[in-house]
Amino acid sequence: MQPDESPLELLRAESEQINPAIILADQLMRREATVLLTVEEVNETENILAIGTQEIEAIESHRKAFQKSPASAVDYVPVGF
Amino acid sequence: MTGLRLAAAENGKTAFGIGERMARSLEYLRFKAKSHNALHACETVSRIVSEQHKYRLFIEIFPKDWERSTKSLYRTGYFKAYSERTNEFFQLVNDKRFPLLEYWHDDPELELERFAIPPMNFDLCCEEVDFAHLRDSYLAGLMFYFLEDDEIWNYFFEKYGVEKESLPTINTAHPNIWKEKHGANAKPFSDLIRLVDHSTGNPWLDITNCQYPDLFEWDKETVDWLTEAYKAANQYFKNLEQLDRRIEEDAQTFFYELISFWNTGKVGPEGQS
Numbered sequence: 001m002q003p004d005e006s007p008l009e010l011l012r013a014e015s016e017q018i019n020p021a022i023i024l025a026d027q028l029m030r031r032e033a034t035v036l037l038t039v040e041e042v043n044e045t046e047n048i049l050a051i052g053t054q055e056i057e058a059i060e061s062h063r064k065a066f067q068k069s070p071a072s073a074v075d076y077v078p079v080g081f
Numbered sequence: 082m083t084g085l086r087l088a089a090a091e092n093g094k095t096a097f098g099i100g101e102r103m104a105r106s107l108e109y110l111r112f113k114a115k116s117h118n119a120l121h122a123c124e125t126v127s128r129i130v131s132e133q134h135k136y137r138l139f140i141e142i143f144p145k146d147w148e149r150s151t152k153s154l155y156r157t158g159y160f161k162a163y164s165e166r167t168n169e170f171f172q173l174v175n176d177k178r179f180p181l182l183e184y185w186h187d188d189p190e191l192e193l194e195r196f197a198i199p200p201m202n203f204d205l206c207c208e209e210v211d212f213a214h215l216r217d218s219y220l221a222g223l224m225f226y227f228l229e230d231d232e233i234w235n236y237f238f239e240k241y242g243v244e245k246e247s248l249p250t251i252n253t254a255h256p257n258i259w260k261e262k263h264g265a266n267a268k269p270f271s272d273l274i275r276l277v278d279h280s281t282g283n284p285w286l287d288i289t290n291c292q293y294p295d296l297f298e299w300d301k302e303t304v305d306w307l308t309e310a311y312k313a314a315n316q317y318f319k320n321l322e323q324l325d326r327r328i329e330e331d332a333q334t335f336f337y338e339l340i341s342f343w344n345t346g347k348v349g350p351e352g353q354s
Contacts, residue, residue, distance in 0.1 A: 019119035021126055028129045029112050033154035033164075034104075036140075037133045045130055052123050059119075 007065035014058065034037025104155040132167055134299065140172040141301050146173055162192045178304060179285075179311040185294060197294035198307065201280055201314050204292040220325030221336065222277035225251060225343055227270060241332035248333075249340045257346025269324055270342040276317055286312035 005013075024045065037045065115121040136154075140147045150169060152158070158168030171193065175181040184199035203215065205226055213224070217240070224233045234245045257278070263271045272281075279287045284307070286297060297303050326334045338348050 019122060021122040022119055023110065025122035025125040025129075028126060029109050030126075033132070033136070033166075036137050037130065042130060045126060049123055049126055052119060053128075056119050059271060068251070073269060 007062060007069050010065070014062075019052050019055050020048045021055075024048045024052075039054050101143050101153055101155065101237040104153050108155045128162070132164060135167045135170055138299060138301060138304070139166070139173075142304060143170070143173050143177070152287070159262065160191060160193060161189055167250070174304065178308045193299075195296040195298055198288070199286060200285070200288045200290055201318075202286045202289070203278075204277065204289045204291060205279070206289055208318075216318075216321045216325055217328050218273060218321045221324075221328065221339060222273045224252070225274070226277065237332065241328065243332045243336055249338050249344060251340055252344045254343055258343060260346070266338075267342055267346075268346045269320065270339055270348065271337075272317065272320060273324060274343070276321075281317065282316055283314050283317070285311055285312050286317060 028045075102267065112121075114124055134284040137148075146169075148164060152165040152169045154164050154166050156165050158165065160171065163171075170293055171181060180199055185197040186193065192303075201330060203219065205223075217237075220233060220236065227233055228251060231245075234243075238245075239242045254274075258271060258274055260271070264312075275281045276286060281287055284295060297307065324335075342348050
């Protein structure tokens with residue numbers, strides 16, 4: 001984390017996407033179990049798993065950063081208050 | 082997506098019975114209920130890849146059994162982390178290759194991503210010597226490791242009339258007994274001592290209950306290697322039958338030659354190897 005970036009700015013900088021493991025899991029669950037994965041597909045699956053796991057870890061680190069952030073006053077009253 | 086589409090035959094083919102198709106749909110719905118969870122998705126992907134790996138091995142090692150199999154690819158079997166089909170594969174390995182589903186692996190919650198094998202040999206480290214369950218030849222090999230224990234000698238005296246005092250003193254092991262190659266006379270003694278010493282190079286014979294188990298990977302090379310090693314391990318014990326017969330025929334000569342081999346790396350006074 002860069003010292004001049006707040007957790008919010010860091011989160012905004014993240015790409016917007018669904019975790020690719022979710023999409024892959026859905027594809028695999030729809031696939032016939034008897035149609036075996038090729039070596040290339042297994043390699044691709046492992047790559048996606050690595051990306052998916054990395055994304056989970058990134059989100060977890062964002063969450064921890066937010067939890068550590070001190071409260072700060074805002075110059076407007078949020079809707080509902 | 083309700084999962085019901087998966088219950089219908091696809092591409093005009095009816096690959097499964099209705100029970101299997103319903104099992105597949107239920108499995109999909111269980112996944113779908115948690116599919117927003119990335120962590121669960123990662124676990125699902127890992128599980129599917131793992132299961133696919135086992136199916137590939139199943140086909141490679143037992144192609145006819147795979148063709149004949151009616152076990153579900155979706156319902157879980159005895160080992161709950163795996164489908165009935167993968168459980169069938171484990172059972173086939175156990176029935177046709179080597180012991181897998183005993184000793185370490187009796188917990189249905191267990192994940193068998195890697196597996197251990199049970200030791201076939203007698204443990205020197207933590208077992209009491211129970212003569213009644215050992216072959217005489219194996220017991221003869223043990224005498225080099227229980228030098229202070231007269232029980233073994235008493236046993237052989239009572240059974241064959243062999244006296245410790247009538248034989249050469251047992252010295253420290255001669256380095257040549259560990260040579261890789263021996264002549265026809267010495268080889269049975271070398272094999273016996275390697276077996277008792279757990280130095281055969283065969284995992285079924287060298288591992289003990291007292292050590293943390295070696296874990297093996299699921300691949301064809303490992304399964305084939307363990308299969309051959311298991312056969313060789315059984316042959317080791319089979320070979321003891323011949324040594325037992327030699328003891329029965331002439332125990333005095335047998336012990337003389339065995340101790341001579343231990344002390345000098347050669348068999349008999351002529352130094353035959």
